[in-house]
Amino acid sequence: MLNITVNGKAASVDAEPDMPLLWALREDLQLTGTKFGCGMALCGACTVHLDGQPVRSCSTPLSAATGKKVVTIEAIGNSKAGKAVQAAWVKHDVPQCGYCQSGQIMSATALLTAKPKPSDKDIDEAMSGNICRCGTYNQIKAAIKDAAVALQGA
Numbered sequence: 001m002l003n004i005t006v007n008g009k010a011a012s013v014d015a016e017p018d019m020p021l022l023w024a025l026r027e028d029l030q031l032t033g034t035k036f037g038c039g040m041a042l043c044g045a046c047t048v049h050l051d052g053q054p055v056r057s058c059s060t061p062l063s064a065a066t067g068k069k070v071v072t073i074e075a076i077g078n079s080k081a082g083k084a085v086q087a088a089w090v091k092h093d094v095p096q097c098g099y100c101q102s103g104q105i106m107s108a109t110a111l112l113t114a115k116p117k118p119s120d121k122d123i124d125e126a127m128s129g130n131i132c133r134c135g136t137y138n139q140i141k142a143a144i145k146d147a148a149v150a151l152q153g154a
């Protein structure tokens, strides 16, 4: 049994320590907002926060999450930065099919939390591991810039 804290709640998962965190989130805890894309840390669809850092949950063993705070898309709106990012996503009508978008929002929120005034280069670097097959990159960048402005005025 492994004990993890997800979105502020303690949870026990009956699984092997090397099972991917993503499986525990989706299958054991029914938090299906985090998506499975490549399974190889290449697409970013499975991004969650581990102690505030964006990680690929498909390639993070459950054992690495014990004793740490996991935050998923289901609770990202509880943070100031996450709320601003979600509002900017709506304003810019970012999603197309939507599949990559929870991962995009998790990476964008981690960026704005660490760097409230990101440069274009900061945005490109922070978001480079999140692939969007629908090509929403321009809307994502505009939404991140908008969220940064909103946060500065908040």
Ligand code: FES
Residues within 6 Å of the ligand: 035, 036, 037, 038, 039, 040, 041, 042, 043, 044, 045, 046, 047, 056, 057, 058, 059
């Ligand atoms: S599913 Fe984890 S990076 Fe693609």
Ligand code: FES
Residues within 6 Å of the ligand: 095, 096, 097, 098, 099, 100, 101, 131, 132, 133, 134, 135, 136
């Ligand atoms: S919105 Fe379709 S993959 Fe990004």
